[in-house]
Amino acid sequence: MTYNTFLNLFKQFMLLFTIIIVSVSCDRSTEKKPFSGDITILPSPKEISETSSQVFLLAQSEMYSSNADVKPLLEIFQEEIHDLTGVNLEISEEKNKNTDVLFEIDTKLAKEEYHVNIHKIIEITGGSYQALAMARTTLLQLATTQDGLLGFPMLTIKDYPDASYRGLMIDLARGWHPMASIKKFIKMASFYKSNYVHLHFTDYQSYTLPSYKYSKLSTPERSYSFEELEELEAYSQARGVTIIPEIDIPGHSSPLVEKYPEIFAIKDVKENPWIINMGNEETYEAIEVLISELMTVFKASPYFHIGGDEAIFYKVTDDPTVKAYMKKHQLGDDVHELYRHFIVRLNEIVKKHDKQMCVWEGFRREGNIEIPKDIIVFEFETNRYLPNHLVEDGYTVVNTSWKPLYVVNQKKWEPKTIYNWNMWRWENWFAKAPSIVPIQLKETPLVIGAQMCSWEQQDKLEIPSLRKRLPALNERIWNTTKKVSYDAFMKYLKVTDKQLSVLINDSRQDSLLLGYNFKKEKN
Template sequence: MDAGKSPSFPVIPRPVEINRGDGTMALEHGIIASCHDPALEPVKELLLKYWNKVTGQASGKEPGIPVMLELDGNLEKGQHIIEITDCIKIKGGCRNAVIQAIATIIQLIHVGDTSGVVHLPKVKIEDGAFAPYRGLMIDVARKKHKVKTLKRLVILCWFYKVNHLHLHLSDKQSFTFPSMKYPRLGTRRRTFSRNDLATLVEFAWKHGVTIIPEIDIPGHSGAMIRSMPGVFKLKGAVENNGVINMGKEIVYEVIDALITELCEVFTTTNWIHLGADEVNFKGIDTDPDCIEFMKRHGLDNPHELYRYFITRLNDMVKARGKTLCIWEGFLPGGKIEIPKDLIVFEFECRWNRPENLLEGGYTMVNTSWRPLYVTKRKHWTPREIYRWNMFLWRNHSSASPATLHPIQLDIDDAIESVLGAQVCSWSQKNRVELETTRNRLPAMAERTWSVTRETAITVPSDDLVENFMKRLQLTNDRLSKLIT
């Protein structure tokens, strides 16, 4: 029974399988949560924290309704089961699966308007994500962001079962990562403290959200160049203040040290993002260091130097047991092969199209400009996002072929290569970040969680879209209680 299609069952993403029982269970005295596995103790505390926020009940004491949290090795890692009868049972294939189940419980709570009595529907839910990667990217380099805001965005991610928060830490405007070895890199009044980031990483971990750090190189590097021009600045005949010098070994040494520091701070991630997009090659072919470097390594032109640069980054990241992520940026072909074990965040379909990457054997995350980008001037409605699918790329710019001719990959060809999708919020001010993402992220979340192989690329009917919008209004109200 697909009760999730009823607005009275206000859960986003819509669960995969729902079997409704008879009636509801009243919880006049709150809940008492228990678990046998020590790994679930922080999860239990998470449940009690948000239960109390929504209901106002002082849970954790007799005679509350028992809630049992359990890890079940018979379930797949990302699956969970919720059973609500005369008690509440939550089983998950891993810790994060239990955390995601708690988000469902919090969305299901009904508090009577006049009586104030708390109810939960009697139900059995079996659930798990279609796509392993669901992400939100926040640009903290162009505009200053408070850690308090980032924590609210972590709650937003958890609430809608989005399991990655990607932080764009550097760009032309600022370098916000606190390097201990190269403190000069940090932009004054913009750099986070190590304690701030460690606190954020732990907060996210408790919510089942992994933070992926990004330092954007070799392009988008104006702040790095201004901070350490003797190391990073090109000295070609044409001025280029946005791209670091890829022809100096000292540059690779600094990057290697920064990767080590990223791994020290962002301890929960297996992915390190190093940008590699929109690289302007002007001045590289006349820079003396680059000329000598390209000659020594047999590189024919600046684009081959750039490809060499990516392979060096990949080796550095792999040496730490991590996976390199980059934006779409390298062109098809070239003498130096871009490694197939990195992950490409495909966004513009301008430098490298998704079908080319698929044919080349690359793994992708869909960050399609339209409709997944959120900027002050360009952004799309939750309805449009809901009609998109994770194998579809569109754009708005005449420079991209995906604007006039959207690119739809065949699911049978691409299902193993497209890991999921990500909403990307660029150049947004701290004060508007939550408001501009809270309605859009849930649409992406449901379209990467609730679909099946058979329905993933089917355009949802108008009825399904409006059903989602009604549920979104209800969950949005609930979210407000959690982030205040």
């Protein structure tokens, strides 16, 4: 081989080598670095395999999903990552060499199961849109920045909840809450992987819902329009949260009685203006209209809540219409049989709209008319039907134990008390309640989850009082067997709470938190 031939071959080799190097470097849009920080994810994931490295996305990195339905979630994640880190992560219309974050639905996974694989790139798979929405909050909690670059620890996660129902209830009827605040509650619920936000729309104080046919029901300056509710439904669904609407009947119903007495009032309305007339056919027709109107908005919810608690039956059976109705339906003269009949009829109305009916604990175990087992009972004070009896009798139950899951101004409990509770336990602070001595059930699939309930609070109190209590509940129902110690949980919460402050633009805290546990009312 001559020298010139060798030189030409060498030049060709170097050119090829340069092309390969440039090509490889152009495909590389992530960078690996050492990692020695803490992993702070709430609720704690079921399975996690960590490494001592982290991956950083470079300026050209993009995210992508082959499923067009996932695009709204990518846009939300893009906005949230920017809020948290200041980094702009672009969305790609097609998969390419810069696609470093992938969100994909894998129907082989369970509906609420998701997997996170972070190595050279970030791959997120979930059994549904909702699962991907929960995976995104895990990514938000993992996100770091260094020199203006967005980074994530290299790890693998397989995660899913133990409880299928993880709820937050907000009382919108007693204290006015603007739509902007409700969106904050949904953001917070989504961030900590609650899948339901239950909105208590009606009570004695106001009727906050719109109606086309019964427009007088809407309380002036304290009600929402159909357009606002439709926007809220879309907002919550995009974040993997389902809204459960509630119209509280037959009790807690004075706005209905006041505005349409010809339909809803009993004869002695001045002595009992709080209950609707369960013996008037027009009452059932009107309720069906109200439910139908709402179902055009809250299409995603599998549930509709009718309240059903604390009905005041005084003078009900003195009404001539009620007497005739009870005679026609062979209900005898016990008002509780009329009430049970009412629940059965409402269940049929709700089922006509392909929803499952939910009720607060309100009906008794004893009674001639059988309450159907296809309803869900939200058991809270244990005064009428004990939770162990509900389970023995085959009812599906959501645990809404007064203690420690209620947040009612100063009636609330610290995160440690909530963390030491479990999904099959009911307690109460009221001395005459059966659960003043805690009622502990054995584990049963009939208890499908739990819900934190905020009652009677002004809007300004909601975020401070819920932001460190809701995560404690969700940790204990996502993982019904404790995954981490309380001290570790609080360490993680300190980190995630700072992130929440940024995401909802609200850093207000509760002055009654650590060490505060309500005991009893002062005389």
